[in-house]
Amino acid sequence: MDSKPSSKFDPILVADIGGTNAxxxxxxAFNLQKKQFVVEYNITFASADFGSLEDALTHYLSQVSHIKPIRACLAVxxxxxxxxxxxxxxxxxxxVEQVKTAFEFTQLEVINDFAAFAYAxxxxxxxxxxxxxxxxADTDANIAVMGPGTGFGAACLVRSGQGSAVLSCEAGHITLASVNDLDTQLIIExxxxxxxxxxxxxxxGPGISHLYQAMAAVKGVDAKNLTAAQISELATTGECAVCEATLDQFCDWVGSVAGDLALTFGALGGVFIGGGILPRMQARLLASRFVERFxxxxxxxxxxxxIPVxxxxxDNIPLIGAAACLHTNGQS
Structure with a gap:
């Protein structure tokens, strides 16, 4: 990417640390015109190859030994x-403090993955x-991010005249609300x-199996012992009507939840949905009643x-969010 930094830019070390990959x-640099960060020296390691964050970080820095970053932000x-x-x-x-000292960082922030999503x-x-x-979208208003994966995450980028900050939360544990008769029947099951x-x-991910079991009961069909991946595959191939109904309901109901969170966070700046599941269901999501329910x-x-959704x-959302965490807080 061709870019000119908006000002003198000290490199920021960023990381996306997950259970599988680091x-x-x-x-x-930061391209002021495009509002985009320049990401370089992007290297992925298998997390299991290292006994600690410090080991993984030391190994990465050995690969870019010609640059010594003094600022860092890790999304975990x-x-x-x-x-x-x-x-x-x-x-x-x-x-956090010990890592900061050991690697001689002047700044080190550690944020969770959905906080990184909000910053990004x-x-x-x-x-x-x-x-x-x-x-x-109101460019000065709050932004909400949310998405289902192994769990369900959500966060809000709170914006005001004084600056911005990320509000993390436990929205995944909100009681699921019914909107129509089918929702009510499913909740009973x-x-x-x-x-x-x-x-x-x-x-x-595991919840989709719960939804499938409930959908089968509502439809009076014997449920099979299916994983979320199997449900998705059978729905995609059209081999299982209950699986199809499950994923359609999933998309519709996620629309209601996204609208609830938009109201909760006052997200007139937009709602961004992601996580590990929805990007793999693009066609079904776009054909669903997500927008109507939202x-x-x-x-x-x-x-x-x-509100746009x-x-x-x-790609690289956690890395962009980690960079934005420092940049947003006026530290770049």
């Missing part, structure tokens, strides 16, 4: 509490993503499986009708 890169798929990070699937634990939202490339619902019918227990908010329908399929 991806590192350097942000070497795990909780961050009082400066301590636990990546349960990897058995990695580290102290204003810097995404419209041509690489898909407009699900048209609208007119879901309650037989689940102690708490939350957004995550229905829309995450906007069906009673006396607030006019409010949400103006974008399906994010662009």
């Amino acid at each position: 991806r590192f890169a350097l942000i070497t 798929a795990g909780p961050i509490k009082t400066g301590q990070v636990h990546l349960t699937n990897l058995g990695w634990h580290f102290s 939202a204003p810097y995404l490339d419209p041509q690489q993503n898909i407009a699900v619902k048209p609208g007119q 879901l309650r037989k499986q689940l102690a708490h019918v939350s957004i995550e227990t229905v829309f995450s 906007a069906a908010k009673g006396i607030m329908s006019q409010y949400v009708s103006q 974008t399906l994010v399929t662009q």
Whole structure:
């Protein structure tokens, strides 16, 4: 990418640390005209090849030894509490302050993956993503991000005249609401499986199996023991009508949840949906009643009708978000 930095730009080390892969890169410039970061030296390692974050970080820096970044931001798929990070699937634990000292960073931020998604939202490339619902975004208003994957994540980029910040939350554990009679019937069946019918227990990867079981019961069909991947495959090939109905309901109901979060966060700046599942269901999502359900908010329908919704399929979101975390806070 051809770019001229907006000013002197000290490289930012960014990372996307997940249970499977650890991806590192350097942000070497910011293109002010395009509002895009220049991402270079992007290298992905298998997380399991390293015993700790420090080992992985040391190995990456050895690959780019001609550059010594003093600023860093890491996006991690795990909780961050009082400066301590636990990546349960990897058995990695580290102290933010200790890593900062060990690698002589003047700045080090560690954020979760959906916070990174929220920070990245204003810097995404419209041509690489898909407009699900048209609208007119208020460039000074809040932006909501959300999406189902292994769990269900959501966050809000809060914007005001004084600057911006990301609000993280546990929206996946909100009680799932019924909008129509089918929703009500499904929730009655879901309650037989689940102690708490939350957004995550229905829309995450494992949750799709719960939804399929409930859909089969509502339709009076014997359910098979299917995984989310099997449900998706059978729906795509047209071999299973209940699987098709499950994924159609999934897309419709996610529309309602997205509209709820748009209202909750006051997201007149737009809603961006992603995660591990929706980008793989583009055609079904666009053919669903997602938009209708998103906007069906009673006396607030006019409010949400103006909000654009974008399906994010662009790569490198956590890396862009990690860079934007420092840039947004006026530290670039």
